Amino acid sequence: xxxxxxGEFEELVMLAIGVLHPKAYGVSIKDELTERTGRQITLxxxxxxxxxxxxxxxxxxxxxESSNKRGGKRKKYFFITAFGAKTLEEAxxxxxxxxxxxxxxxxxxx
Amino acid sequence: xxxxxxGEFEELVMLAIGVLHPKAYGVSIKDELTERTGRQITLxxxxxxxxxxxxxxxxxxxxxESSNKRGGKRKKYFFITAFGAKTLEEAxxxxxxxxxxxxxxxxxxx
DNA sequence: TTATTTTATCTACAAAATAGAATTTTATTG
DNA sequence: CAATAAAATTCTATTTTGTAGATAAAATAA
Numbered sequence: 001x002x003x004x005x006x007g008e009f010e011e012l013v014m015l016a017i018g019v020l021h022p023k024a025y026g027v028s029i030k031d032e033l034t035e036r037t038g039r040q041i042t043l044x045x046x047x048x049x050x051x052x053x054x055x056x057x058x059x060x061x062x063x064x065e066s067s068n069k070r071g072g073k074r075k076k077y078f079f080i081t082a083f084g085a086k087t088l089e090e091a092x093x094x095x096x097x098x099x100x101x102x103x104x105x106x107x108x109x110x
Numbered sequence: 111x112x113x114x115x116x117g118e119f120e121e122l123v124m125l126a127i128g129v130l131h132p133k134a135y136g137v138s139i140k141d142e143l144t145e146r147t148g149r150q151i152t153l154x155x156x157x158x159x160x161x162x163x164x165x166x167x168x169x170x171x172x173x174x175e176s177s178n179k180r181g182g183k184r185k186k187y188f189f190i191t192a193f194g195a196k197t198l199e200e201a202x203x204x205x206x207x208x209x210x211x212x213x214x215x216x217x218x219x220x
Numbered sequence: 221t222t223a224t225t226t227t228a229t230c231t232a233c234a235a236a237a238t239a240g241a242a243t244t245t246t247a248t249t250g
Numbered sequence: 251c252a253a254t255a256a257a258a259t260t261c262t263a264t265t266t267t268g269t270a271g272a273t274a275a276a277a278t279a280a
Binding site for chain 1: 266267268269270271272274275276277278279
């Protein structure tokens with residue numbers, strides 16, 4: 001990938017942010033994806049991905065106010081940029097088109 | 111990835127094989143994806159991906175007969191296994207569900 | 221003020237994506 | 251038949267993504 005494509009996990013992180021908007025931060029994203037994918041996702045995997053996505057211009061972030069919960073650093077909320085939304089939608093469209101053109105026989109041979 | 115997930119490019123290669131079935135081999139896959147993605151895809155990228163997908167059990171291959179064209183080694187045709195089809199469909203379903211639950215406002219902030 | 225909880229950041233390694241060179245096989249041409 | 255050209259796969263190396271675990275920081279509770 002040359003920086004303008006979304007990796008597999010990166011795309012899932014972006015979508016989770018869309019689902020959780022406007023309360024998407026490390027832990028909530030991790031929980032959302034753990035539930036949906038059934039994989040054991042670590043917080044650091046999510047954070048590494050968030051950092052890279054922000055660098056690529058797909059995300060912006062903003063620190064939240066301190067909560068009434070027990071502790072913790074301030075949450076860093078993530079938002080999808082216009083560029084990020086465009087990229088995400090293009091990936092979706094391309095796959096939809098491919099699926100539409102798939103020869104169904106290809107799935108019946110085993 | 112722990113071996114049971116499809117990478118971003120790997121998924122595109124699988125779908126291209128579905129589209130091209132039963133004539134999917136290195137060059138035809140490369141051409142199909144170059145056209146659809148607009149990226150400059152190299153043959154070696156496709157082959158590396160095919161090799162990994164076959165190792166993971168998502169693809170099978172079979173050498174074709176020699177053609178009447180000028181030259182070249184025999185084409186190695188690739189086919190999607192039942193396991194590959196299942197994996198591909200699961201990835202599709204998970205994304206569809208995420209998209210369904212996306213808060214549309216997340217795409218209107220920029 | 222010390223401990224506990226919640227969060228983010230850092231460091232390191234594994235796997236996938238990408239690029240380019242090398243090799244193999246086949247057919248054509250002289 | 252030897253030399254050349256074409257079509258394809260395979261090899262080698264590097265960068266980018268994915269994953270894990272340890273560490274650090276900030277906030278509240280005790």
